[in-house]
Amino acid sequence: MSPRNPFRPTFGASPHHWAGRQTILDDFREGIADGPGDPHRSLIISGARGIGKTVLLTELEDIAAEAGWIVLRATGREDTVDVLVDSTIPEKIRQLDPPATRALTGVGVTGLGRIEVDRIAEDKPAPTLTSRMRELLSLLRGAGVLITVDEVQDADPDALSALANGYQDLVRDDEEVALVMAGLSHGVGQLLDLPGTTFLRRARRYELGPLTDTDAAVTLRETAESGGLPFVERAVPAAVDIARGYPYLVQLVGYLAFRTAARDGSSAISRSAVEAIREEAVETMGVQVHHPSLKGLPPAQLNYLQAMSDLVFDVGDDAAAVSTSEIAAELGKTPNATTDTRGKLLERGLIDAAGWGRVAFTLPYMANFLRGGGRINRIS
Ligand SMILES: Nc1ncnc2c1ncn2[C@@H]1O[C@H](COP(=O)(O)OP(=O)(O)OP(=O)(O)O)[C@@H](O)[C@H]1O
Ligand SMILES: [Mg+2]
Incomplete structure (x- = not known):
């Protein structure tokens, strides 16, 4: 019998191993x-x-x-x-x-x-x-x-x-x-x-805010171990990297990696088991978190986020801060004409101010999701 998965990537479900706070x-x-x-x-x-x-x-x-x-x-x-x-x-x-x-x-x-x-x-x-x-x-x-x-x-x-x-x-x-x-x-x-x-x-x-990498690592390690299928040490930083300190992702990454290792009949979660679930974790995040967060967003705000995600993608780092005047330029507008939209997005908690004249996405992988057109491509 395969070991029981101890991770809980379910909204409202208390984790078996508490992190931070x-x-x-x-x-x-x-x-x-x-x-x-x-x-x-x-x-x-x-x-x-x-x-x-x-x-x-x-x-x-x-x-x-x-x-x-x-x-x-x-x-x-x-x-x-x-x-x-x-x-x-x-x-x-x-x-x-x-x-x-x-x-x-x-x-x-x-x-x-x-x-x-x-x-x-x-x-x-x-x-x-x-x-x-x-x-x-x-x-x-x-x-x-x-x-x-x-x-x-x-x-x-x-x-x-x-x-x-x-x-x-x-x-x-x-x-x-x-x-x-x-x-x-x-x-x-x-x-x-x-x-x-x-x-x-x-x-x-x-x-x-997000959990620290140390707290995320401890939770991943302890939770997997309590389920009888520990992470090999090299796999932990890979899992922490995907999770970005976001508690739902910590549970999700742990859950998917644990499941992969259990299905393979492994006695531990390897680094390759973690790498193998990266894409599925990001896609599930889109279905469960990004999609509902963007529901009902007015077109002007959605366009702003789309332009922002294009710029973020050019930087090559999903969490990168981008310049608000560059976003305006991308939209073919003056910076002043986009101030109101930016304010509404900040209020909604979809973006954060990241230093003078710069903004970043609040949720990990949001840029990625928007690049895919903001749609759910595959429900696995
Ligand atoms: N401190 C923590 N340690 C470990 N896991 C956590 C922690 N906080 C939350 N989680 C996990 O993150 C996921 C989301 O938690 P929760 O449902 O409390 O989020 P939420 O902020 O209430 O979300 P929503 O805004 O959608 O209601 C759950 O799977 C939960 O187990
Ligand atoms: Mg809640």
Whole structure:
């Protein structure tokens, strides 16, 4: 039987061997221990697609859970606050304090009991995030509650300000609460500019960048070894080179190389097994990351990226920084006429400023993908 592949190139799937991000984990652990008001209890994590936001949220949730906290997970893709108020928090309350143990009038007279309970509920003011949270906290005897919100870039601005206000009330009253939000850099930036979210602007912000080569190497080495099929030492730098510190690629490169070696019946992952999967890794990155990142991009922005990728290709280095005036020239425009487009691409996190008058692609292999016409050529 071939060994089980220990790599996890799947969005949202926590890696078997964690790489980097140590400062955030340590700060948060301290924040939880230090008590109400600690600044490391309110975090905002942003970064490009596949950089590791969701798995970092999971890791932070684990830290809170280890400290005996309750974790409430929400996402910006649904009615964030309504779901918390109407189902997530009541569900936790029911788990901690089952209705059967509450002294209800009319218990035993099923029909009548139901009517009485309903009537009481009608007279009460509608629950809010703050009131629900207070109810939950009162059952916890000193333990805290962590709320995490993933995909905040998709959140409804009103829901986000309701969340910010509710959370602010709890913090002001020294309740044991923490809030961690994660999303794409562009969307997070926009949401924090909204008038209703002033409070969130004071949260600690972490912009996730690539992993260091050392961290990537350690993760590749340890993960493969734990699966019973280690990298030969010479193969590690080759894998690190393909992965470019991008966490999704670290998992993908490891996964594909491990699979190749296992299919060949090898006892280790050789350098040639790694080289053999380079192309497939880059293509899969196109399907999973580049293609969705470019979806719905206005033509002017796409043209800008195309021109940029031509110049990057001339340099021969996918990560090269190119001059913005050369991009403008390539497009047959004056530099001024492209400023607006460049700004939008920077905001979207598709390109980064790389020194004065220069830009580079944020995601590895983007230039490569655009050179292929920005289409998915082959789905393997
Ligand atoms: N610190 C890390 N160490 C090792 N692998 C990681 C790390 N962070 C992320 N990964 C891996 O990278 C991949 C992407 O992670 P994740 O789903 O968290 O990205 P994301 O930023 O949430 O992406 P998206 O913006 O699409 O939601 C997963 O396969 C995950 O296992
Ligand atoms: Mg995610």
